[in-house]
Amino acid sequence: MSRAVLLESFGGSEVLDLHEVPTPQAGPGQIRVRVTAAGLNPMDWFMTSDPDTAGRFGLSLPSGFGTDYAGIVDQVGAGVTGFAAGDRVFGGALSRAVADYVVIDAAGTIAVGGDAHHTPDGVDDRTAAALTIAGCTAAAALVVVNPGPGDTLLIGGAGGGVGVFTVQLARLTGARVIGTGSATSADALRALGAEPVVYGDGLADRLRALAPGGITAAIDLFGTDTVRVARELGVPDERITTIAAQVDGITPANGANAAPGAIEEIAHLVAAGRLRVPIAATFPVEQIRAAVDLQAGRHVHGKIVIDL
Numbered sequence: 001m002s003r004a005v006l007l008e009s010f011g012g013s014e015v016l017d018l019h020e021v022p023t024p025q026a027g028p029g030q031i032r033v034r035v036t037a038a039g040l041n042p043m044d045w046f047m048t049s050d051p052d053t054a055g056r057f058g059l060s061l062p063s064g065f066g067t068d069y070a071g072i073v074d075q076v077g078a079g080v081t082g083f084a085a086g087d088r089v090f091g092g093a094l095s096r097a098v099a100d101y102v103v104i105d106a107a108g109t110i111a112v113g114g115d116a117h118h119t120p121d122g123v124d125d126r127t128a129a130a131l132t133i134a135g136c137t138a139a140a141a142l143v144v145v146n147p148g149p150g151d152t153l154l155i156g157g158a159g160g161g162v163g164v165f166t167v168q169l170a171r172l173t174g175a176r177v178i179g180t181g182s183a184t185s186a187d188a189l190r191a192l193g194a195e196p197v198v199y200g201d202g203l204a205d206r207l208r209a210l211a212p213g214g215i216t217a218a219i220d221l222f223g224t225d226t227v228r229v230a231r232e233l234g235v236p237d238e239r240i241t242t243i244a245a246q247v248d249g250i251t252p253a254n255g256a257n258a259a260p261g262a263i264e265e266i267a268h269l270v271a272a273g274r275l276r277v278p279i280a281a282t283f284p285v286e287q288i289r290a291a292v293d294l295q296a297g298r299h300v301h302g303k304i305v306i307d308l
Contacts (some may be wrong), residue, residue, distance in 0.1 A: 003308075004099035005065045005288050010054050013045070013292040016065060018285060024103045025075070031083050031104050031116060032075035037129035038098045038285075038306040039068035040295050041161060042244075047095060057094070058111070064096030065288070066306070067110065070119060070128035071102075080106045088119040090128035090267070098285060098306055110136075111256065117264055120271035127270060127277045130161070130303035132263055136255030137243055138165035139262040142173070144241040144253050145217040149174035152211050154218040154235075156226025158194050159185040159301045162243060163221050165266065167192040168275050175217075178210060180226060188278070188301040204229050219253075220245070278302030 002023040007015045026032040044066050047057045054063065070090040073083050083089070083106060093102045093114035105113025110132065119128045141162075147153045147170050158167050158179025170177050171193040179194035180203065186196035197206050207215060207229065217239040218230035224245045231240070237249045246252060269275035280302035283291040288306060295304045 002100035003285065004096070005285065007048055007063045007065060008061060010048050010051050010061070010063075012049065013289040013296070015048075016288050016292065018288065021099075024101055026077040026103055028078040029080060029106055030077040030113075031073050031080055031089075031106055033069065033071040033089055033102050033104060033116065034074045035069045035071040035097065035099060035102055035308050036125045037070045038066045038308065039070075039130040039133075040066060040291060040304045040306065041068060041133045042295065043067070043133065044095070045292050045296055059095055064099060066096070066098035067092045067094050068129050068132045068134075069093060069097035069102055070125040071308075073116075074101075077106075082106065083116065088125070088128075089116045090119050090125075090131060091116040091263075092132040098288060098308070100308055109256070117267065120267050122271040123267060126279055126282060126305045126307075128267070129305055130277050130279065131267055131270070133255055134161045134303070135165050135263050135266040136258035137162045137253065138169055139258045139266065140255050141166060141219045141221075141241050141243055141253035142169055143259065144251050145219060145239050147173050147175035147217050151175040151216045152214065153177050154207065154215045154226060154230055155179045155194065156199065156218070156220040156229075157181070157222030158192075158196075159188055160221060161300075161303050164192060164278060164302055165275070166219060166221065167194045169266075172269075172274065176211075178207065178215070182299065184299075185301055191278075192276070199225065204232050207233060219243075279305055281305075282307055 073087040092110035159181040180199040189196040220226035280300045
C-alpha cells in the first residue's frame with residue numbers, strides 16, 4: 001500500500017484527505033515514479049472546486065490532486081526506452097501527482113497519461129517539482145507576445161508562480177520588464193529582474209510615468225485588469241495575452257501548447273544558474289490542506305511544494 005491525496009467530493013481544501021491506496025504498477029509503455037516532491041499550482045484547486053469545472057478537465061470522483069511532480073523512476077514497463085530504474089525525473093500528471101507513486105505513460109502528455117523528463121544534475125527535486133505547469137505556461141505566453149530587445153513588457157500578477165518564470169524568461173530575451181504586484185512584492189519582483197509597480201486604481205498613470213516611451217507588449221497572469229490597462233496605453237491586441245481569462249480579440253496562452261522542448265530548456269537554464277525558482281514554502285503531505293489554503297490566498301511570492 002502507499003499514500004495519495006484524494007477527493008471524494010469536489011470543493012475547497014476541506015475535501016482533501018490523505019488515503020492509503022494500492023500501490024500502482026507500471027504496465028507496458030509506462031514508468032512508475034516514486035514521488036519525492038509535488039508542486040502546487042492554482043489550476044490544481046481550480047479544477048477540483050466544483051463538478052462542472054472538474055468535468056471540463058475530464059476529472060471524476062474519486063479524484064487525485066496536484067499535477068507537478070518530481071522523483072525517481074522505480075519501475076519500468078515493457079517496451080519503454082529512454083528511462084531506467086534510478087533515473088531522476090520530473091513532469092506533470094493531471095490531478096494525481098500528490099501521491100507516493102505515480103504511473104506515467106513514457107510517450108504521454110500531462111493531460112493524457114502524464115509526461116516525464118530527465119531532471120538535470122544540479123536541480124533538486126523540490127525545484128524540479130515546481131517547473132512543469134508554471135514553466136510551460138510562461139513559455140507559451142511569451143511565444144504569443146514575442147518580446148525582445150527594445151520591448152517594454154508589462155506583466156500583470158508578476159509575483160506569482162507563473163510570474164517567476166515569465167519575468168526571468170522575458171529578461172533573457174533582452175526586454176525591459178515591468179511587473180504589477182502588491183506593495184509588499186516589490187523586492188521580490190526586483191530580485192527577478194522586473195521593475196515593480198503597484199496594481200489597482202491609477203495603474204495607467206503610474207505606467208506612463210515609469211515608461212514614458214510606452215508599453216509594447218503585455219501578459220496578464222491574473223485576470224483582465226492588465227489587458228484593460230495595456231489597451232488604454234495603446235498596446236495592440238496581437239501583443240497581449242492572458243492565461244486565466246478569455247478576452248475577445250486577445251489570444252490566450254495555454255501551457256499545453258508550449259513548444260516541444262520548452263520545459264527541458266527551462267530545466268537546463270535552472271541547472272546553469274540562469275533562472276531562479278523561489279520556493280516560498282514547503283509542507284509535508286499530511287498538511288496538504290494548509291498548503292492549498294496558503295496558495296489560494298494568491299499572495300505567495302514563488303512556489304509551494306509538498307514533500308512526500
